[in-house]
Amino acid sequence: xxVVPAAARSAKAEQTRRTIVDAALRLIRRDGYDATTxxxxxxxxxxxxxxxxxxxxxxxxxxxxxxxxLQVEHAERASAQLAADTTFAGxxxxxLLAWVDIATDAHEFAAQFFKNAADPAxxxxxxxPESTPARDSSIDIYxxxxxxxxxxxxxxxxxxxxxxxxxxxxxxVLYWVHDTSVGQARTRQLVEQVVPIVDKLVRMARLPVVRGxxxxxxxxxxxxxxDPSEAVTAxxxxxxxxxxxxxx
Numbered sequence: 024x025x026v027v028p029a030a031a032r033s034a035k036a037e038q039t040r041r042t043i044v045d046a047a048l049r050l051i052r053r054d055g056y057d058a059t060t061x062x063x064x065x066x067x068x069x070x071x072x073x074x075x076x077x078x079x080x081x082x083x084x085x086x087x088x089x090x091x092x093l094q095v096e097h098a099e100r101a102s103a104q105l106a107a108d109t110t111f112a113g114x115x116x117x118x119l120l121a122w123v124d125i126a127t128d129a130h131e132f133a134a135q136f137f138k139n140a141a142d143p144a145x146x147x148x149x150x151x152p153e154s155t156p157a158r159d160s161s162i163d164i165y166x167x168x169x170x171x172x173x174x175x176x177x178x179x180x181x182x183x184x185x186x187x188x189x190x191x192x193x194x195x196v197l198y199w200v201h202d203t204s205v206g207q208a209r210t211r212q213l214v215e216q217v218v219p220i221v222d223k224l225v226r227m228a229r230l231p232v233v234r235g236x237x238x239x240x241x242x243x244x245x246x247x248x249x250d251p252s253e254a255v256t257a258x259x260x261x262x263x264x265x266x267x268x269x270x271x
Contacts, residue, residue, distance in 0.1 A: 040078045043068045044092070047085050048132075056135035061085075083146045086136060087153050089129075094157040096125045101164050111172035112222040115188065118168055119195055119214045123207060126199070130207060137200045149193060162189045180228055183241050191221065 046068035050059040061082050065075040079085040097118075104117030126133070139147045146153035165185035169176070176184065195217075199210040228237045 036078075039068075039070065039074070040088070043070065043075055043078055044085060044088050047082070048089060051086075051132050051135065056086075056132065056139065081146070083139065084153065086139075087146055087157075090147075090154070091157050093125060093129070094160050097122050098160060098164055100125055101167075105167055105171060109171060109173055111168070111174050111225065112218050114168045114172050115221065116214060116218045118164060119192060119218070120211060122192065122195070123199060123210055123214070127207070130199070130202075133200045137197075158189070161192065162186050165189050165192075174225065175229060176225070177228070177234075177237075179241060180225075180237060183245075184225070188221075191217075 043064060047059065047064045050063055050067055054063075059082065061075055061079075062072055064082070064085070065072045068075065075085075079088065100121040101118045104121055105114055108114050108117060129136075136147060139145050140149065142148060143150065145151065148154060149158060162185050165188035168188065169181060169184050174181075195210065195214060198213055199207055202210045204210075227233050
């Protein structure tokens with residue numbers, strides 16, 4: 024985990040933390056995720072290995088801090104878009120494209136992160152306990168997308184739609200990871216084409232003939248929602264929850 028809480032960090036500690044994260048990203052770009060060790064990251068950041076572990080308990084939690092940083096930038100970019108548009112389609116399009124914009128620099132090594140994030144026991148999984156702050160922050164962005172838009176929704180759909188839109192973003196992220204087009208142009212095209220479809224489906228949810236199907240879908244989503252008490256623990260993790268390979 025991120026060992027030192029944000030509220031307890033001094034300006035110097037925050038700078039050291041940022042230096043360690045930046046060093047990790049440089050090495051991952053150069054050597055790949057698997058070949059980058061905490062020891063190498065500490066050397067690159069010109070700090071002791073103990074200092075690196077003081078701020079981050081593992082390499083995976085260090086990368087999670089990078090995710091958190093992206094999420095802060097996404098929230099800031101999305102806020103400007105939401106202030107300028109009240110249409111649901113415009114707000115959703117703007118927020119999705121804002122994520123593509125701020126993640127552009129990370130695309131070259133995103134696939135290396137993704138293969139670890141796909142492991143349900145990894146802290147890098149978007150559904151992991153460690154990812155809860157970033158996940159909740161992202162869902163909150165979509166809550167603002169919905170609540171400030173020109174939509175008339177049932178109370179149940181209004182409550183559930185932000186998380187469904189976050190899952191849509193996860194689908195866009197998966198496509199983006201594998202998008203080799205210049206500037207991820209195909210991902211941007213995907214957003215442009217999928218947003219009008221989502222807009223129509225959401226607006227149709229009020230129709231009596233569709234309402235029953237919507238209720239069934241929401242029931243299904245709730246049934247499939249992970250139970251925190253059933254969290255997966257990787258077999259090669261120690262009692263402190265960190266992976267041996269990440270602590271080399």
